[in-house]
Amino acid sequence: GAVVSQHPSWVICKSGTSVKIECRSLDFQATTMFWYRQFPKQSLMLMATSNEGSKATYEQGVEKDKFLINHASLTLSTLTVTSAHPEDSSFYICSATIYSQLNTEAFFGQGTRLTVV
Amino acid sequence: KNQVEQSPQSLIILEGKNCTLQCNYTVSPFSNLRWYKQDTGRGPVSLTIMTFSENTKSNGRYTATLDADTKQSSLHITASQLSDSASYICVVSAGDSNYQLIWGAGTKLIIKP
Numbered sequence: 591g592a593v594v595s596q597h598p599s600w601v602i603c604k605s606g607t608s609v610k611i612e613c614r615s616l617d618f619q620a621t622t623m624f625w626y627r628q629f630p631k632q633s634l635m636l637m638a639t640s641n642e643g644s645k646a647t648y649e650q651g652v653e654k655d656k657f658l659i660n661h662a663s664l665t666l667s668t669l670t671v672t673s674a675h676p677e678d679s680s681f682y683i684c685s686a687t688i689y690s691q692l693n694t695e696a697f698f699g700q701g702t703r704l705t706v707v
Numbered sequence: 708k709n710q711v712e713q714s715p716q717s718l719i720i721l722e723g724k725n726c727t728l729q730c731n732y733t734v735s736p737f738s739n740l741r742w743y744k745q746d747t748g749r750g751p752v753s754l755t756i757m758t759f760s761e762n763t764k765s766n767g768r769y770t771a772t773l774d775a776d777t778k779q780s781s782l783h784i785t786a787s788q789l790s791d792s793a794s795y796i797c798v799v800s801a802g803d804s805n806y807q808l809i810w811g812a813g814t815k816l817i818i819k820p
Contacts, residue, residue: 633812633813634751635810636808681748683750695753695756696808698743699750701748701750703748
């Protein structure tokens with residue numbers, strides 16, 4: 591089946607630095623990718639929709655200047671957490687969706703555990 | 708308002724036993740319903756996906772049912788194994804142009820030996 595690869599799987603960074611997370615669709619082209627954040631014991635929360643070749647669409651309450659999304663190709667979307675702070679520590683997950691006339695199927699990356707110290 | 712509610716919030720059962728997880732939704736227009744398994748610290752993995760016309764779908768020891776009239780779904784796990792310990796999330800896709808995914812809060816399942 592379709593595979594979405596996310597890198598890195600975990601990262602520890604100092605407060606004030608920036609961290610880039612990559613999300614790749616390995617065997618299909620994804621014009622749209624999604625970025626989620628998950629806090630402990632909570633479900634996934636959609637942060638933004640990443641569109642290839644255009645600006646991302648951010649959910650209400652998500653700072654677009656803090657969470658920079660770039661979707662430069664049909665197989666790669668990146669999320670950069672700028673000037674990270676301890677409250678940004680979370681589990682970040684990307685997904686890509688295959689659309690068809692009959693159905694849609696979402697595939698998820700392995701997730702990235704970000705810890706800001 | 709589009710919503711997905713799951714019950715129970717958490718469940719502990721003994722290895723080898725069966726269990727059923729519930730999902731109620733109010734999503735319109737409805738496109739499909741998915742069940743995901745999420746291990747701690749990992750991304751969700753798809754178990755089943757069902758469209759409006761499908762009543763049941765199986766994936767090994769996992770069997771999902773869908774009642775589109777009552778807007779309810781269940782995930783039945785038979786002969787549970789220790790590796791089944793995870794969160795199980797019900798996700799409903801809205802049939803609009805954005806293919807919005809509406810996420811349930813998940814059921815935390817713990818299998819004890």
